[in-house]
């Protein structure tokens with residue numbers, strides 16, 4: 608493989624190598640890559656493109672939709688509906704599933720996405736991103752139903768994100784490690800910059816929204832208090848804290864240098880297991896983290912083992928450097 612193959616060439620060569628990427632999945636991933644490129648160009652226009660600010664509507668989550676949330680969602684739908692590789696899509700921005708119209712050939716894959724994660728950062732020029740997850744449509748029945756999406760994260764066949772920051776970088780796993788591709792705007796394509804990413808098992812950097820401290824459950828409070836106690840405390844070392852309020856940016860940092868990210872259950876909305884969505888945020892990010900040697904749990908079990916029961920189901924998320932995630936998880940079982 609040439610030193611820095613394009614995303615397309617990388618996928619073709621991976622397809623040839625071990626068949627892990629069947630032709631239809633390769634086509635799907637190429638289309639997702641092109642859609643992310645288009646979203647990147649829209650994001651990068653900022654004020655110049657009349658894409659900033661609120662769209663004056665709310666999504667199914669009750670969150671204010673930004674203009675770019677809607678643009679990104681439309682780009683992903685339009686790019687993927689006609690190619691013949693998909694049966695249906697699900698998005699954070701849409702209440703129900705989007706079944707590929709009969710006028711197009713029906714494919715064997717299901718695509719889920721958060722079209723623009725971290726969109727509260729758009730108007731202040733802080734990194735945001737697109738998160739995507741791919742499942743195979745269960746066989747044996749005609750049509751597509753919500754329940755077809757309710758597969759454990761361990762069943763994903765591809766997962767990744769595209770971060771729109773100082774660089775536009777697409778990060779992907781198909782189950783054989785994690786690879787990163789940066790958009791070369793002169794060439795107009797994503798180019799391989801890193802593969803076989805590994806996360807250090809230990810870290811001195813934690814990411815959590817500290818303003819919610821008074822609402823946390825005891826195990827999270829214990830873990831963060833011990834980090835804050837520093838070298839004089841039970842951990843015997845000082846910690847640093849980061850919180851970008853953009854999961855894609857926080858996860859990207861962890862893939863690049865280690866760390867632990869937590870968005871746990873808290874008592875502000877006790878009936879919700881957490882803020883982040885299982886199908887198109889936690890599952891793809893958890894698979895990427897595990898493929899890079901990290902761990903991801905909800906405090907009690909491996910996130911990828913959770914059986915979904917709702918399209919927009921939420922989950923508590925603790926992911927990153929394995930030894931830190933194991934420690935937080937052990938505190939939840941009273942160790």
Ligand code: P6P
Nearest residue numbers: 724725726727816852853854855
């Ligand atoms: P908070 C963005 O809205 C998001 O879904 C994630 O990207 C991010 O990690 C989290 O919410 C930030 O939440 O409560 O700190 O604004």
